[in-house]
Amino acid sequence: MNATENVTNEARGNPLAPKSQVLETGAAVGQSFAPVKQICAHLNAFHVYASDPKRCVEANHYCSHLNEDVRQCLIYDTPAPNARLIGVEYMISATLYKTLDPEERKLWHSHVFEVKSGMLIMPGPDGLPTGIWEEAETKEMEDVVGIYGKTYHFWQVDRGDKLPLGGPELMMSFTKEDQCPGFSELIGERDSRYGVSHVQKKEKRAYIEEPEVHNDADRVWKVENAMQKFAGATKDQASLLKGTHSST
Template sequence: MQVFAGRRRSIRQARRLMAALCMSTRELPRPALHAIAYTCALSGALLLGACGDDPAGDELAQPPSPPGHVARDPGSQVEPEVLHVQLPLLPMTLYLTAVQPFKAQPDSQVEAHQYCAEVDAQLWQCIVFDRPAADARLLGTRYIASPLLYESLPAEERALWHPLNYEILSGLLAAPQLADAAELSLMERLLNHYAQSWYLPEAEDSVHPPPRMAWSFNRNGEADPELLRRYAEATGIDFSERARRRAALVARAEPQVGVDALAAHDFGRQTRPLEGVAERDDASTTSGQRRENGDESDSRRQ
């Protein structure tokens, strides 16, 4: 549990830093605000690696070569100092895409192009952009936590995490750079996980609003059909085909907290539940809790 305590501190520190930086820069011009936004998100990523209590986090936080030295590729035109600056981004090799609503304003929805690094077996950290392009705008950060890590968090912290099962089973969450079999294996691994997303709105008239917490869709029909159409055209992602390939995962999906968080909102269109996605009641026991209690009798995890 010492590792989990370190992860909780890291997440809280990253969020406080993001909020503090953004709230303290309201009077800066727009270019400076955009630079601060980048710093906010990158600082969140660095804090998770640098402040953790486990060897995996420390390894990601340190350059792979001796301190102060960066080997230069003979064919590279980039100076070693530039490569050194880029080192925190190098582990972020996993590219994920999804569409997310904001929890306080579910009709406000965005594409989320995530570049992620695995900190350890319990946690991923991602920086998020609005599109996969050189001129993409940085949105913020996303963390993905295992059920075991999620259950170790205090109640007030768990309230900030949204469930991932709908994104996985609906085909909305994708890793387009992976082969089909590799993507399916990743989604099986991420099943029953939770995520936390904080996005920075664009500055208006030199005023930068505070970060906004994003959520996950949990019913068919909640996502804006036009946004999904544009998203599918831009990425080439076939949601229904991905959902079909992941149908076998439904039997392993567990009820999750937060599925009904947006149920009372009127999206202006019919919504319907997706098989395998259900709200968890207080009496439910997750596989993460069973493993924490030393009960390995869950045959689905064998």
């Protein structure tokens, strides 16, 4: 079989050989996988490309806590067993975020809109009544609403790539509904797959207080606004999108 021609599990390459299956099974029995076993939450939302804010992709986060102020998440394109690992996200508390230098802070995004709009969900286990699970989910959102995330994607599955091509892409989050073309349809399709309603979640989370978002966060949207008014913002945008620390 030619690996350059075959596509398996939406990635270019041959199906898993019997030898690999045996080794995989043996490793699963004999190794501990301790870091992965620390994953304690599955979160689903959408990320937007900092280099092209008109593009967004669904992201399934599998997160663990390093401590009370730092989380780390593996990001997959789906929650299926054969999901592709497309990126990583680090999440830190507002306290730690404020200690970062100004250029570093531009690479991070807030989660206020994700939480308050109902875009960010924590898919529940099968068989558990929705109301019971949403109580736990809403408590989680009380914590997530105030933290900041730094995300890079390595595999642009939304454009049909069969391998992780090119350099890492800095990703951001939406901060307003009108930033996402077809917001209702996009989220509605996701909701239908998970059997949830972001509208109901929005209502349930109405009591969650909105923290003040640091002015350096969510930079892509500020650059977008500046680009519409000032042609000279190009350098600022290029610095952000390449993830550099040059002054603006």
